[in-house]
Amino acid sequence: MNATAAALPSREDxxxxxxxxxxxxxxxxxxxxxxxxxxxxxxxxFAVVTTLFPLAITPELPRLREIAPGVLWVAALxxxxxxxxxxxxxxxxxxxxxxxxxxxxSLTWLLYAKTAAHWILxxxxxxxxxxxxxxxxxxxxxxxxxxxxxxxxxxxALSLIGAISxxxxxxxxxxxxxxxxxxxxxxxxILIFGAQATDLAMRARGFAAPLELLAAFAVxxxxxxxxxxxxxxxxxxx
Amino acid sequence: xxxxxxxxxxxxxxxxERHVLRGLALSVSSGEVxxxxxxxxxxxxxxxxxxxxLLHLEAGRISWGGRDVREDLxxxxxxxxxxxxxxxxxxDLTASENIRYWVGLRRRVKSPDIAQSLEAVDxxxxxxxxxxTLSAGQRRRVALAGLLLLAAPLWLLDExxxxxxxxxxxxxxxxxxxxxxAGGLAVTAVxxxxxxxxxxxxxxxxxxx
Numbered sequence: 001m002n003a004t005a006a007a008l009p010s011r012e013d014x015x016x017x018x019x020x021x022x023x024x025x026x027x028x029x030x031x032x033x034x035x036x037x038x039x040x041x042x043x044x045x046f047a048v049v050t051t052l053f054p055l056a057i058t059p060e061l062p063r064l065r066e067i068a069p070g071v072l073w074v075a076a077l078x079x080x081x082x083x084x085x086x087x088x089x090x091x092x093x094x095x096x097x098x099x100x101x102x103x104x105x106s107l108t109w110l111l112y113a114k115t116a117a118h119w120i121l122x123x124x125x126x127x128x129x130x131x132x133x134x135x136x137x138x139x140x141x142x143x144x145x146x147x148x149x150x151x152x153x154x155x156x157a158l159s160l161i162g163a164i165s166x167x168x169x170x171x172x173x174x175x176x177x178x179x180x181x182x183x184x185x186x187x188x189x190i191l192i193f194g195a196q197a198t199d200l201a202m203r204a205r206g207f208a209a210p211l212e213l214l215a216a217f218a219v220x221x222x223x224x225x226x227x228x229x230x231x232x233x234x235x236x237x238x
Numbered sequence: 239x240x241x242x243x244x245x246x247x248x249x250x251x252x253x254x255e256r257h258v259l260r261g262l263a264l265s266v267s268s269g270e271v272x273x274x275x276x277x278x279x280x281x282x283x284x285x286x287x288x289x290x291x292l293l294h295l296e297a298g299r300i301s302w303g304g305r306d307v308r309e310d311l312x313x314x315x316x317x318x319x320x321x322x323x324x325x326x327x328x329x330d331l332t333a334s335e336n337i338r339y340w341v342g343l344r345r346r347v348k349s350p351d352i353a354q355s356l357e358a359v360d361x362x363x364x365x366x367x368x369x370x371t372l373s374a375g376q377r378r379r380v381a382l383a384g385l386l387l388l389a390a391p392l393w394l395l396d397e398x399x400x401x402x403x404x405x406x407x408x409x410x411x412x413x414x415x416x417x418x419x420a421g422g423l424a425v426t427a428v429x430x431x432x433x434x435x436x437x438x439x440x441x442x443x444x445x446x447x
Contacts, residue, residue: 013345027331052277097327102290104316104341110343129276191349237292 020105021113028117038086039121042079046126049075050133061138066210069139069198073191074132075152076126080155081183083122084162085176087114091169092236099236111233114225115163123155139202146201153214155192159223161186165234190217242303242391243267244289244423249298251281251288259444260285261298263291269418269438272425276444278356282427285324285444286394289425290320302392316393319390321398325381329370333361333380337368341387360409376403382413393417393424399432411435 015023032039053071054064091097091114100110120210130151131144165182169175193210200207244266251259258281266272274282287293289300291311300307307314327336334352341347356365361379369377378401385393393414399407411433414424418436426432431441 015342015346023339023342027335030335031328031330093326094328095322096328098292098320098322099326099340100343101292102315102318102320104312104314105343106312238294 017106017109020103021109024100024110024113025117028114032117032121035090039125041051042083042122043129045082046075046079046129047133049078051136054136061153065138067200068139069195070132071137072134072151072198073132073195075081076151077158077187077191079126080122080158080162081180081187083118084159084183085179085212086168087118087159087163087166088170088233089166089175092233097170097233098237101234107230107233108226111163111167111229115159115226115229119156119159123159126153126155127151128175140204143198143202144203146207147198150194150197150201150207150211150214153211153218154190157190157214157218157221158183158187160218160225161190163225163229164232167229167236170233170236190214193217240425241268242421242447243301244392244425245301246289247299247301249285249288249300250296251284251293252296253281253284259288262272262442262444264440264442266423266425266440268421268423269436270423270440271414271418271434271436271438272423272440272442273431273434274425274427274442274444275429275431277446278429280444280446282435282444283396286320286396286425286427287322290318290394291315292320317390318392318394319385319388320394320396321381321385322396323400325377327369327377327380330368332368333364333372333383334365336380337384337387344388344390347387351387352383356380357414358386359383360405375403378402379406379409382410386413391422393422393426395424395426397428398426399428407432 028196050071053067057067058064088097101107127148130147134144134147159165165179168182169179193213197207197210197214200210245263246264249259249262251258251294262285264272274285276282284293288295291307291314302314302317326340331339334349335355337352338347353365356362359379359382361376361383363370364380369380372380372445398410402410414426414432414434415436418424418438
């Protein structure tokens with residue numbers, strides 16, 4: 001049991017890349033459930049913003065229905081941005097990222113796992129809560145499924161793209177402002193296509209086209225974002 | 239097991255505007271301890287971080303087993319264990335969860351192994367406690383338990399005795415001694431040399447640059 005050169009782990013003791021990523025994912029989920037207020041924060045923000053609109057503009061459902069897609073998406077985007085700051089910051093502070101970079105496994109996969117965990121904890125709950133906010137804004141029942149799907153894919157793309165900016169701003173002392181500035185331009189296409197898809201869904205028209213564009217962004221994020229984030233994390237560790 | 243060696247030649251490291259390490263050379267082999275001492279700001283941490291590849295080398299070369307580490311960085315990382323200033327532990331996980339998620343990246347660990355390693359660092363019974371409820375010294379011991387389980391031949395330890403009581407400091411010396419006797423290598427960065435009962439101690443004193 002002593003750590004010796006002679007007692008290097010044997011080959012079957014070494015977990016596969018997928019096991020390692022799964023372990024990192026489970027770790028983040030378990031941590032998040034110990035600190036539930038951090039999950040609740042973006043959700044509360046989203047709920048408050050979407051319920052303030054009817055109070056501020058008009059309680060008439062037909063008029064609210066006009067602005068509902070925009071309100072839902074802007075609120076979701078800002079809530080997701082709010083949560084991005086926590087993506088890597090805590091792990092950078094306590095040396096976890098250092099250990100990730102030094103464990104001899106692919107940092108890209110580990111960051112991918114972290115980003116996936118982040119989405120499960122922020123984007124997915126937002127997408128699941130959105131139908132209730134949508135109904136409060138006059139969205140018809142047939143559109144609720146569309147709202148969930150578009151927001152789920154959109155926030156996934158956003159988490160991935162945001163991971164790059166979150167990693168890039170790790171070295172700065174107060175990165176929050178910079179993080180938003182860096183992420184917003186990249187998030188605008190997601191906002192446009194997402195809001196459009198939701199709008200079409202609410203008018204009971206086909207929303208496949210903007211949804212596919214959203215999915216294309218997500219695929220682009222899946223393939224490229226963790227690579228870029230890993231490079232940025234390595235720089236921040238210097 | 240073939241003889242392992244870590245060698246650094248002509249190492250130059252800059253931290254911002256400061257030229258911290260100027261043409262440093264070092265060498266450690268299986269069974270040896272290298273104790274790096276020096277005043278605050280002399281570059282002990284920078285040296286350790288450069289050795290494990292976290293810091294960019296402006297010039298120079300680090301070789302592990304005779305091969306430049308840049309040829310196989312992942313393989314080099316898999317054979318080293320780096321312990322920085324702060325133990326890499328999450329306050330909201332228990333001690334054994336922390337070890338499982340940390341060591342688990344390298345090798346499969348089972349609960350009895352974790353319990354055994356916590357006993358080896360005189361911290362039995364801490365396994366189920368949240369790290370936020372542990373004292374700084376207890377956290378350090380938990381990190382040492384993780385270090386043991388990593389089973390890496392090369393230890394790079396930055397101030398491993400910080401926050402430890404007298405018994406804990408002796409424990410660190412004993413662990414390093416066992417590690418090198420079994421053929422491992424250790425590089426420690428310390429203010430005061432750690433008492434290690436071994437004939438094969440090398441010393442490197444860094445002057446403030």
